Amino acid sequence: MSELKLFESRHPDKRAQRRYDELIGIDDQKQRLLDDLILLFEPERFTRWRKKHHPTLPFAEAGQMRSPMVLLSGEVGCGKTALATSVATPLAEALDRDVLTMETPSDIRGWGRVGEISARLTDAFSQAKMRARDVKAGILLLDEADDLATSRAQMQAHHEDRAGLNVLIKQIDILEREQVPLVVVLITNRASVVDPAVLRRAALHLKFERPDQTARKQIFERILAGTDANPRSVSELVRATDDREIPYTASDLFERVGRLALRRAFSVDRPFGADILLETLRSVEPSPLLEGPSAVTKP
Numbered sequence: 186m187s188e189l190k191l192f193e194s195r196h197p198d199k200r201a202q203r204r205y206d207e208l209i210g211i212d213d214q215k216q217r218l219l220d221d222l223i224l225l226f227e228p229e230r231f232t233r234w235r236k237k238h239h240p241t242l243p244f245a246e247a248g249q250m251r252s253p254m255v256l257l258s259g260e261v262g263c264g265k266t267a268l269a270t271s272v273a274t275p276l277a278e279a280l281d282r283d284v285l286t287m288e289t290p291s292d293i294r295g296w297g298r299v300g301e302i303s304a305r306l307t308d309a310f311s312q313a314k315m316r317a318r319d320v321k322a323g324i325l326l327l328d329e330a331d332d333l334a335t336s337r338a339q340m341q342a343h344h345e346d347r348a349g350l351n352v353l354i355k356q357i358d359i360l361e362r363e364q365v366p367l368v369v370v371l372i373t374n375r376a377s378v379v380d381p382a383v384l385r386r387a388a389l390h391l392k393f394e395r396p397d398q399t400a401r402k403q404i405f406e407r408i409l410a411g412t413d414a415n416p417r418s419v420s421e422l423v424r425a426t427d428d429r430e431i432p433y434t435a436s437d438l439f440e441r442v443g444r445l446a447l448r449r450a451f452s453v454d455r456p457f458g459a460d461i462l463l464e465t466l467r468s469v470e471p472s473p474l475l476e477g478p479s480a481v482t483k484p
Contacts, residue, residue: 189308191309191316192287192290193285194270194273194285196285197277197283201274202274204267205272205274207407208264208267208271209404209407210396210397210401211263211268214257215268219276221389225253225368226280231248252357252388253367253369254357256389256390256391257373258374258379260374262472263396263434266328269370273286276322283321284324285323287316287325289309289326294332299345300348301345303345303351303352306349307356309325310356313367314363317365323366325367325368325370326372328372329373329374330371330373330379331379336381337350353383354386371383396432396438400435404438405438408439412459418460421459422459422462422466425463425467431471433471445465446466449465
């Protein structure tokens, strides 16, 4: 029996739908990912559209989805993993069938034994393909994918890393060739180190950035829903976040600022609202950038 076990969740799922609905400020990424997943699982939808509208348009071939792999990249705390783990529920509704999400364990690389990375990756794909065939629609999530897909140009000629990367590329190619109903979602905070061969195979590369003014306004409106906050107080909060040299992540605003403000309101027995949120905001620094201050351009 294999020692590697994938974590599974079946969709539609009410909790996943709530997580998906609560993702604020990334509407474009949500829609693009959902649209492309639908086409990866049901390419005949595009074929029908093409036959209806453009039966003689050669360029229409470019719209056909091929590689069963998508890449989500960007800063920590901007919604990549939350979207990847919840999108299967709206996808299941759109496909009108169950979708199985499978996640690899955090120790997917193993413990440094010769051939271990390659063997565990092969095992993960074998399990995922078998389960995807059972349910007719599966998503395999590889979080922190830069650990497995680091560019060969950046490796110090380490045989095991190169071998693992080659297996990853081979397994993605096998999925396309065998037309397995499985899509691989790679999630990384460092797209710049991902091997070009992996980047070329991505049917979709979605990039996530720290929320701009519009997204931050939506986040504060969500946090303050049900309070007596008004548009002026929300605008003041947005301006306060503009004052920072490094932008806040969505996770900073929801998890660190919002939750801390709630606890402060509780501890002093006062109502939760824009005023205590602003006080808390001024005392919480944004998460540091992964690649230095130039990695994010302020809106």
